[in-house]
Amino acid sequence: MIRLESVGLHYAQGSTPGPDVLRDITFVVPEGGFRWLLGPSGAGKSSLLRLLHLAVRPTSGRLALLDVDITLASRRDLALLRRRVGMVFQDFRLLPQLSAFDNVALPLRLGGRAEAQLRADVAEMLRWVGLGKKFDASPAELSGGEQQRVAIARAVVARPHVLLADEPTGNLDDVQAERLMILLKEMNRLGTTVIVATHNEALVARHPGQSLRLEHGRMIEHG
Amino acid sequence: MASTRPPRRRGGDDLGLRPGLGERMLPLVVAAMSFIAALALAGSIGAASLAQRWQDGAAAVLTVQVPRPGAPSGDTAGTNRLDRTLALLRGTPGIASVRALSETELTDLLRPWLGSGAGKLSLPLPAVVEVHLSGAGPDLVALAPRLEAAAPGTAAEGHGIWVRRLSALARSLEVCAWMALALVAAIAAGIVAVATRAGLAVRRDAIEIVHGLGATDGYIATRFAARATSQAALGAAGGTLGALPVLLVLADLTAPFTPGAPALIGAASGATEPLLAWLLNLPAPLWAGLLALPMAGSLIGYVTTQITVRRWLRQLP
Ligand SMILES: Nc1ncnc2c1ncn2[C@@H]1O[C@H](COP(=O)(O)OP(=O)(O)OP(=O)(O)O)[C@@H](O)[C@H]1O
Numbered sequence A: 001m002i003r004l005e006s007v008g009l010h011y012a013q014g015s016t017p018g019p020d021v022l023r024d025i026t027f028v029v030p031e032g033g034f035r036w037l038l039g040p041s042g043a044g045k046s047s048l049l050r051l052l053h054l055a056v057r058p059t060s061g062r063l064a065l066l067d068v069d070i071t072l073a074s075r076r077d078l079a080l081l082r083r084r085v086g087m088v089f090q091d092f093r094l095l096p097q098l099s100a101f102d103n104v105a106l107p108l109r110l111g112g113r114a115e116a117q118l119r120a121d122v123a124e125m126l127r128w129v130g131l132g133k134k135f136d137a138s139p140a141e142l143s144g145g146e147q148q149r150v151a152i153a154r155a156v157v158a159r160p161h162v163l164l165a166d167e168p169t170g171n172l173d174d175v176q177a178e179r180l181m182i183l184l185k186e187m188n189r190l191g192t193t194v195i196v197a198t199h200n201e202a203l204v205a206r207h208p209g210q211s212l213r214l215e216h217g218r219m220i221e222h223g
Numbered sequence B: 001m002a003s004t005r006p007p008r009r010r011g012g013d014d015l016g017l018r019p020g021l022g023e024r025m026l027p028l029v030v031a032a033m034s035f036i037a038a039l040a041l042a043g044s045i046g047a048a049s050l051a052q053r054w055q056d057g058a059a060a061v062l063t064v065q066v067p068r069p070g071a072p073s074g075d076t077a078g079t080n081r082l083d084r085t086l087a088l089l090r091g092t093p094g095i096a097s098v099r100a101l102s103e104t105e106l107t108d109l110l111r112p113w114l115g116s117g118a119g120k121l122s123l124p125l126p127a128v129v130e131v132h133l134s135g136a137g138p139d140l141v142a143l144a145p146r147l148e149a150a151a152p153g154t155a156a157e158g159h160g161i162w163v164r165r166l167s168a169l170a171r172s173l174e175v176c177a178w179m180a181l182a183l184v185a186a187i188a189a190g191i192v193a194v195a196t197r198a199g200l201a202v203r204r205d206a207i208e209i210v211h212g213l214g215a216t217d218g219y220i221a222t223r224f225a226a227r228a229t230s231q232a233a234l235g236a237a238g239g240t241l242g243a244l245p246v247l248l249v250l251a252d253l254t255a256p257f258t259p260g261a262p263a264l265i266g267a268a269s270g271a272t273e274p275l276l277a278w279l280l281n282l283p284a285p286l287w288a289g290l291l292a293l294p295m296a297g298s299l300i301g302y303v304t305t306q307i308t309v310r311r312w313l314r315q316l317p
């Protein structure tokens, strides 16, 4: 379960706090829920996902993720919590010095999975996103869409409890985008809580679902 | 089958730890530090053993000068002043042995001052008696009047004050060497910390990503520390090895002052046994210290990196 109560966020600009990026955000997503996260560019969608991925801490309000109140959690608990949250970044954030295979294997290795076990999972995941022939390619050798698919594979390979996706179809063609939606819905059906931020109104129209709508850092619709 | 193909490298270099140019300098810097540390270590151990030898040896010696040794004694008829003094000293508690220096020894002793012709000069040389003490030694205050009665003009001279001054000097040298050693350790830690911070800044993006995937501070710190440890160990071992020939030559130079130690000349003849003996010229504590240096270097590398990385990671949530 994800629960936010009057959460506010501003980024520090040097030593002074910057303008509010998120203001008074309150909502709940039950375990196994699915939500579109919508809103114009600059509304704060990526910032909200960053909060849920524990990459930034709220500057006000309370945030509970998977029933852990993050203001009370230790650094180690936060690290363990992050392993249960998969994230597809808008800018992919692949490790440039690792191959596609090693990028996808990273969450499993960090989780202490044995090498012999993880290989099959990683290979299957990469083949599923259509990169069965690109195991050894480095991110720089991949197209934007291929990089995005590596990022998707990395986010889901460890079967996270929560999956956050920031514009996951931004660089994909319609066929790939549909395949991704099938994957996300299947994971959701198996119990993963999924939140997808997107501008792609056509995609939302094809896959209607509950949505969270942000505007100027405020939640104007939820449920 | 792609699924059975192993990744290019097990675990992978997720943090991009392959060293940059600046970081390849680290083992060299640590090697230089260890070289200095090895010399300081040798200095401290040398000074300590010198102080010890002076205290043990010279403190237990008393010199008694008997002017006009052949003249009759002052209190016992039929015996000369030297024999009377020797008998008196032998009968005094706290004295282990008594020996009058021979004419030749005395001439040798005085040669630097009087030249080789000292013996031919008809100078009235006093007899010199070397007295080895046992335990706390005799009561010098009580001994003086008895010597004066037996052979007027006889002087007993303890080396205590000089020994005390010399060993204080040696002790302070030892303290200096230890301080140099501590300073070298502190500088090494500082250099490791600076190099680590530079390495962290360069890899900031990779660290943020790995952190975001759920890596604990301990995992990241240990990855950095493992690499720093092996680099520091390598550097420290190199530096210590480099200092070894210098230390052996120093030991060889000081060999005349440490009787019993074989000299390089013997070793250079080609036999392996003298070479081994020559290596054994270095005192055992120094060997132990030299072996400990690479371990100390690794420890400094490990602990400093752990602390530096964990502190740096606090800026991430
Ligand atoms: N690291 C940062 N430091 C300072 N300001 C930031 C930072 N990241 C985002 N912002 C600001 O926060 C606001 C919201 O940005 P955010 O990236 O969350 O928007 P978004 O809804 O994801 O937009 P888009 O649809 O274009 O991705 C923007 O005004 C942006 O300038």
Ligand SMILES: [Mg+2]
Pocket: A045, A046, A047, A090, A166
């Ligand atoms: Mg965004």
